[in-house]
Structures are given as C-alpha cells and as structure tokens.
Amino acid sequence: MEKKYFVSSAEMKKYDRATINDFQVPSLVLMERAALETVGEIEKRFGKGSRVLVVSGTGNNGGDGIAVGRILMQRGYEVDFVLIGAEEKYSEETRHQLVIIAKYGCTLKSKIESMEYDIIIDALFGIGLSRNVEGIYKKCIETMNSISGFIVSVDIPSGINADTGAVMNAAVKADITVTFAFEKLGHILYPGCEYCGEVLCKDIGITKESFRGEEGPRVYSYADRYREQAAALMPARSRGGNKGTFGKALVIAGSRNMSGACELCARSAYRIGAGMVKVVTPEENREIIQKNLPEALLSTYTDAEKTESWKEFLQDLKESMKWADCIVIGPGIGKSGTASILFKYVVKESAKPLVIDADGLNLLAESEELQELLRTLSLKESRQIIVTPHVAEFARLYGCRPEEVKKDIISKTKELADRLCCTVVCKDARTAVADYMKRDVYLNATGNDGMATAGSGDVLAGIIGGLLTQGVRCREAAEAGVFLHGRLGDLAAERTGRYAVMAGDLTEQLKYILSDEGKRR
Structure with missing residues (x-):
C-alpha cells in the first residue's frame, strides 16, 4: 500500500x-x-x-x-x-x-x-x-x-x-x-x-x-489514485466462496422513527462485500426494513421494561452474536433505558469484533465501567474494537470541548485510542485514525463537504463493519473504510454536485468504485 x-x-x-x-x-x-x-x-x-x-x-x-x-x-x-x-x-x-x-x-x-x-x-x-x-x-x-x-x-x-x-x-x-x-x-x-x-x-x-x-x-495517508487504492484496500475475494465465506455482520441499530440509520448501515455492510447481514432493531421498524432491505435477516424487540419476552429476545441476541463475525452497534439506537441495557449486554456478552458508533458512543461516554471493560476486553482477550465518534461525540468521550479536538485532532485521536485501548476514528473534515498499538496516525484526505449530511456516519460504520466481517484487521478496516467512504463522497459529488449529496448516494457509489476492482484469490 x-x-x-x-x-x-x-x-x-x-x-x-x-x-x-x-x-x-x-x-x-x-x-x-x-x-x-x-x-x-x-x-x-x-x-x-x-x-x-x-x-x-x-x-x-x-x-x-x-x-x-x-x-x-x-x-x-x-x-x-x-x-x-x-x-x-x-x-x-x-x-x-x-x-x-x-x-x-x-x-x-x-x-x-x-x-x-x-x-x-x-x-x-x-x-x-x-x-x-x-x-x-x-x-x-x-x-x-x-x-x-x-x-x-x-x-x-x-x-x-x-x-x-x-x-x-x-x-x-x-x-x-x-x-x-x-x-x-x-x-x-x-x-x-x-x-x-x-x-x-x-x-x-x-x-x-x-x-x-x-x-x-x-x-x-494513502496516495490519490483511488481506483488502484480501492482494489488494494479490499480483502481477497474467492471465486469459489459462498455467503458464509464472506462473513456475517450483525447490525444493532435504529429506534422508533429512526429506521434509516439501521437501513443505511446494513446496506453499506452488504455493498462492501459482507455475505450476510442481520439487523436487530425495534419492532416498529420491521416493515420498513423488510420492504427496503429484503436481503437482510431481521430480529426485532420491544422496550425491555414493557414486555415479558425480553429474556427470550436476549437469548436470541446471544445466539446472533455467536453467529456473527462482527457486530456494529449504535446508529440511531437512542439513549433510552432499553438502548442502555442492550448496549451493555452486547459489550459484556460477546468477544466478537465490535464497531461502536453514534448513540453507542454517547452511552459509552456516560459509563466509566464500560470504558474500563473495553480496555480489559482489548488487552486481556484481544477483542477488536473500533469507536467512530464525530467531533462532538469524541469530546464527550475524551472530556474536553469540541474546539479542542478540532485544534489538535491528531494527538487527541491517538490519546483516546491509548486511553480506551482500541482503534479510534475521529470524524471531521479531515478524519484521523489511531490505535493504541502504533505510534503513527492515519489522516484521511478523501471526501468533501457534501458528506456533511445526516446518515453519512451510519454508512461509514456499515463499511467498516463489513470489512471486519470479511476478516480485515481492526486498524486496516478503519483506515480502508474511511478512505473508501471519502471516495464515495467524491464520486457522489461529481454526479450530483456537493449540495445534493445524501447518505444513500454514498452507498450507491460502492457499486461503481468496487466494480471489478477487488483482488481475487
């Protein structure tokens, strides 16, 4: 590379x-x-x-x-x-x-x-x-x-x-x-x-x-020749593979009136090459997901405090986590009591690679216990963990003002990675990626201001999760995901202009940026 x-x-x-x-x-x-x-x-x-x-x-x-x-x-x-x-x-x-x-x-x-x-x-x-x-x-x-x-x-x-x-x-x-x-x-x-x-x-x-x-x-960063880089960043693709070969992603996302987050995230995991994607979301989102993303497996739940079937759901979730090769949690889940219970359960009950985004980060920022648990899981059990905060979420996790993050995004990203013992993707106009095992920091040069739109982060979480699902290691998945995400934004802006870019446009560009570009075994 x-x-x-x-x-x-x-x-x-x-x-x-x-x-x-x-x-x-x-x-x-x-x-x-x-x-x-x-x-x-x-x-x-x-x-x-x-x-x-x-x-x-x-x-x-x-x-x-x-x-x-x-x-x-x-x-x-x-x-x-x-x-x-x-x-x-x-x-x-x-x-x-x-x-x-x-x-x-x-x-x-x-x-x-x-x-x-x-x-x-x-x-x-x-x-x-x-x-x-x-x-x-x-x-x-x-x-x-x-x-x-x-x-x-x-x-x-x-x-x-x-x-x-x-x-x-x-x-x-x-x-x-x-x-x-x-x-x-x-x-x-x-x-x-x-x-x-x-x-x-x-x-x-x-x-x-x-x-x-x-x-x-x-x-x-990576060199600017995006088509060659897109190929180099993608995992090898076996011609003799099947849907199990290319991995299983579990996307825990969405809440009432927030179905878009789980759809964008799950669709992006599919588009980046995951063989199977299962969506875990509230019951209110069932029909929307079944209609808009029929390829996805689906598991739904109702508020924990309002149903006797919660234990049954948790058992099903436990089985789903065993089934999955990677878990993405947080996009649009909210901060309700149910969301908090669900988030803690996923962190504590699985050792699978984990991407934490959006509301998952806000819940993490409120719990020193969970932050300490992440450190333990990473250091003692080698769990792969990626957190993907934008600047405001980063500031809450770090304990500073957003302006301080913007002023020193490189050092701050590395410091938070060392503190949490994981890979950190700090999303801004220039996104930084760091982890606790390396001194260097990746600074992304792709993308444009058209990507500053609701749902763009959900797409990135899905892309990173989809790469992890296919066996890409933590740091490499984060860097590749950020680079490709920015290139998708560049392609979308070329086609629509920066003002008109929507998050769904980014996912659609995956069809073009990766066509016949992946390496083959």
Whole structure:
C-alpha cells in the first residue's frame, strides 16, 4: 500500500539536516533544486515577458524565493525583488542568494511599490512560523492578496502554521503551493488547506533515506489514485466462496422513527462485500426494513421494561452474536433505558469484533465501567474494537470541548485510542485514525463537504463493519473504510454536485468504485 506522508515542521527540518549533514548534499544545492522545480510550474502556466513580484523574508524560504526570481529573470521574465525584514536576521543561504542577484545587477526593494504583476512569488515565511503575523509582515501579506496576479507560495502559504493549518492572524491565499520532499500537515488540515490552492510536492533530493533507519513521519495517508487504492484496500475475494465465506455482520441499530440509520448501515455492510447481514432493531421498524432491505435477516424487540419476552429476545441476541463475525452497534439506537441495557449486554456478552458508533458512543461516554471493560476486553482477550465518534461525540468521550479536538485532532485521536485501548476514528473534515498499538496516525484526505449530511456516519460504520466481517484487521478496516467512504463522497459529488449529496448516494457509489476492482484469490 503506497503511503503519502504529512510531516511536521520539526520532522521536515530533521530530514533536511540529515540530507545536508549525513549525505553531504549542500543546502544551496537543495535550494537551487527547489527553485528550479518552482520555476518549472510557473513556466507551465505563464510565458516569457510576464511581470513577476518576488516577496521574500529573511529565512531560507526567502532564499528559495530569490533563487526562483533570479532563474525566471534569466529565462526572460520581468522580475522585481522585495525583501521584508532586518538584515541582521538574514540566513546564510539567503545572504548568499542576495549576493548572486546583486552580481546580476538586480535591485532589491524593501516594500511592494506596484500592484501590476502577473505572478507573485510568496516566500515571506516558511514552515517555521510559530507566532502571529503582525506589523509590516501582516501588511505585506494583505498587499499580496490584494494584487490580482497569480500567487505561487513556496513551500507553504505565508501565515499558515505548518503543524496545525492555523491562520496566524493573516495568511497568503495562494493559487498553487509548491512544496518539497513531503507535504506538510498545514497543507491538509483546515483551514490551512483552503489557502494553499493546488499543492504540488516536488522531489529535490530529500528522500526516505533521511529517516536514517528511524521510524518515519508520524502522520500518513494513502496516495490519490483511488481506483488502484480501492482494489488494494479490499480483502481477497474467492471465486469459489459462498455467503458464509464472506462473513456475517450483525447490525444493532435504529429506534422508533429512526429506521434509516439501521437501513443505511446494513446496506453499506452488504455493498462492501459482507455475505450476510442481520439487523436487530425495534419492532416498529420491521416493515420498513423488510420492504427496503429484503436481503437482510431481521430480529426485532420491544422496550425491555414493557414486555415479558425480553429474556427470550436476549437469548436470541446471544445466539446472533455467536453467529456473527462482527457486530456494529449504535446508529440511531437512542439513549433510552432499553438502548442502555442492550448496549451493555452486547459489550459484556460477546468477544466478537465490535464497531461502536453514534448513540453507542454517547452511552459509552456516560459509563466509566464500560470504558474500563473495553480496555480489559482489548488487552486481556484481544477483542477488536473500533469507536467512530464525530467531533462532538469524541469530546464527550475524551472530556474536553469540541474546539479542542478540532485544534489538535491528531494527538487527541491517538490519546483516546491509548486511553480506551482500541482503534479510534475521529470524524471531521479531515478524519484521523489511531490505535493504541502504533505510534503513527492515519489522516484521511478523501471526501468533501457534501458528506456533511445526516446518515453519512451510519454508512461509514456499515463499511467498516463489513470489512471486519470479511476478516480485515481492526486498524486496516478503519483506515480502508474511511478512505473508501471519502471516495464515495467524491464520486457522489461529481454526479450530483456537493449540495445534493445524501447518505444513500454514498452507498450507491460502492457499486461503481468496487466494480471489478477487488483482488481475487
């Protein structure tokens, strides 16, 4: 499986130093290669004679920008150079680039004097920015944004925090961002990704060898070629198999007036390849499920406190849990007394792989006893457990505010996984996946805002459950489910537009994304 890394500023600086110090690749060589790659992207879009403004800061990012401007000048572009900042702060490499352009007779300005440019090279700040942008720097960014020209940010838009994607009081709004070696976290996390435009990651000689035998970057995703990845993520499919071969999923979902949750979840488990799906839901949903999803097996119940048949139902549920290869519980079950009893029973009475979603998470957040039981089941009995909270549900489980989760979704997801000893899928505009047995975190780059619609999470729970049912291991099922779920949203948006996407559209796209794509034994 091809991985795409997203590095922090500290990681990138470490790999940069290793390339320079351990492999003896001079810093100025790396700078020249970065400049040449950036120039190549500009030449694809603009011809000779175009007016170019280079806005540089005092650090190495500024040196990159000056080198870009010098090469463009040599290739027939009209270039103005502006450098913002005190001379005593110039890095060695930037000072060297200034000597070079001086020998070519270039004039260096200290402020932007014209608003008439075709191209603006943003090289004011690089990945090391950690403080809010103020004063002349903020004014410079605002001026760059007000020019009607095409903005090219070198490495990252100035004003974006490379680790969090935060806007540090002001930020350049780029048309393209040319970055080097590895993409940065600020390129993918919101709101930073909205300032980057198209991100183009270029090889300048800093490679995986610079990891020096240590573990690689902490955060990764999958490469963008979704059809190849869809095939690689799916479990092998036996031509000689039968419905039992491909696993049995038990979906415990829905409540009165909430039949859609169990239908979406169960249908998604089927569509991702599960051989059999049994739905456990209140009696009120019987006719709807039988009509809309006749393929599913069905078991219904009435409120525990209102029926003498509850014990009989629990016995049937116990048998169903023995029958199943995976259990999904929570979508739309509510928080009634019956839902609570049902949830506790499933957690306590089965050792099968378990996906907990939606109301199941809210019930879990209210019970330290159940959280401790999950830890015990995972550590002592190796039960596979996945929890799939959106940000608000995550905050209730973690014990913090949703804003804190959004601000640090990577670390928070890993911390909750360690606390619960399970795999955690934290759903947001960028979804993170972590578990307690690995240091690294998967950060999903697929999907779009059209998926922010009721029922989308039910579809994801069904997909993950369906993959577990087919024997995919916990962490891999969560990552694959999230990746595929996002791709379904992308396909749905292509067909209907983002405004019109509904949860049911995601499940329907499984027919297309997986057609003839699965690996075969």
